[in-house]
Amino acid sequence: MGHSVTVWDQRSEFEVTKDWNGIDQVVLRVPRGASARVSLFGGQVISWRNERGEEQLFTSSKAIFKPPKAMRGGIQICFPQFGNCGSLEQHGFARNRMWSIDNDPPPLHQHNDNDKVFVDLLLKPSEDDMKCWPHHFEFRLRVSLTMTGDLTLTSRIRNINGKPFGFSFAYHSYFSVSDISEVRIEGLETLDYLDNLCERERFTEQGDAITFENEVDRVYLSSPNVVAVLDHEKKRTFVIRKEGLPDVVVWNPWEKKSKSMVDLGDEEYKQMLCVDAASIERSINLKPGEEWKGQMEICSVPSTYCSDNLGGI
Numbered sequence: 001m002g003h004s005v006t007v008w009d010q011r012s013e014f015e016v017t018k019d020w021n022g023i024d025q026v027v028l029r030v031p032r033g034a035s036a037r038v039s040l041f042g043g044q045v046i047s048w049r050n051e052r053g054e055e056q057l058f059t060s061s062k063a064i065f066k067p068p069k070a071m072r073g074g075i076q077i078c079f080p081q082f083g084n085c086g087s088l089e090q091h092g093f094a095r096n097r098m099w100s101i102d103n104d105p106p107p108l109h110q111h112n113d114n115d116k117v118f119v120d121l122l123l124k125p126s127e128d129d130m131k132c133w134p135h136h137f138e139f140r141l142r143v144s145l146t147m148t149g150d151l152t153l154t155s156r157i158r159n160i161n162g163k164p165f166g167f168s169f170a171y172h173s174y175f176s177v178s179d180i181s182e183v184r185i186e187g188l189e190t191l192d193y194l195d196n197l198c199e200r201e202r203f204t205e206q207g208d209a210i211t212f213e214n215e216v217d218r219v220y221l222s223s224p225n226v227v228a229v230l231d232h233e234k235k236r237t238f239v240i241r242k243e244g245l246p247d248v249v250v251w252n253p254w255e256k257k258s259k260s261m262v263d264l265g266d267e268e269y270k271q272m273l274c275v276d277a278a279s280i281e282r283s284i285n286l287k288p289g290e291e292w293k294g295q296m297e298i299c300s301v302p303s304t305y306c307s308d309n310l311g312g313i
């Protein structure tokens with residue numbers, strides 16, 4: 001990707017470069033070599049590499065890195081609507097808007113702040129956004145990377161309206177996997193879910209870890225705050241920790257749907273799995289002046305690191 005402009009921000013140690021379309025990207029890099037890259041288009045994390053330089057998020061080889069649509073991959077911000085349950089564009093407008101860098105964010109206390117590199121982004125509604133969703137808000141997104149390469153996304157959404165509003169939210173996250181048939185998810189067993197493939201009918205998951213042999217598009221409800229994606233072939237486990245986000249969306253388009261998507265290769269469904277920390281079943285409601293916070297932290301560990309260490313599963 002382009003490197004035409006490089007500015008080091010002394011305060012928070014991130015680098016800003018431009019992509020092929022002239023859109024700013026923020027690069028977070030820690031001394032041991034892990035890195036993350038965030039596009040100001042959509043506030044989308046488009047890369048997350050471990051200290052060996054291996055990419056851990058999926059990006060389609062057919063992804064279109066050009067507005068007006070979010071590129072297929074990385075981590076997209078779905079706000080203020082998830083999917084097509086509402087009158088707005090699919091997954092809301094936040095993923096398709098230009099965000100700005102917020103150099104003076106209100107304090108956000110996270111543990112071990114000194115051990116992190118981070119950037120704060122800001123989205124405010126445009127006049128056009130106000131026409132289809134007439135609510136004044138400030139959306140602050142902090143993306144931070146720890147020295148060991150863990151990635152945290154923290155969203156703060158404030159109602160600066162004179163009246164209440166409600167919204168849905170998801171960190172729509174495309175994880176890179178070796179082969180979908182070698183992957184399982186732990187932490188969602190026995191939960192209720194809404195099946196997007198059956199008009200959002202409610203079902204209950206049976207006892208076993210979730211594996212994949214067909215298209216899956218589900219919203220698991222009121223899940224525990226830790227969920228793990230185990231990649232048997234790569235011997236790698238993604239651990240997803242979330243706060244303020246009760247639901248988990250699991251999506252793999254499988255063969256037929258992949259073929260119908262212009263920005264996804266026919267066979268690429270094998271290398272991706274979306275597991276999204278979300279709040280969908282019940283909307284988040286904010287009174288005037290109130291702020292909501294929702295956080296997702298992801299890390300990748302060798303699969304030998306057993307479930308006992310995950311805490312909370």
Ligand SMILES: O=P(O)(O)OC[C@H]1O[C@H](O)[C@H](O)[C@@H](O)[C@@H]1O
Binds near residue numbers: 249250274
């Ligand atoms: O193609 P997109 O608008 O990016 O949506 C991709 C997918 O996102 C989520 O996982 C939804 O649950 C799916 O129903 C949807 O197909």
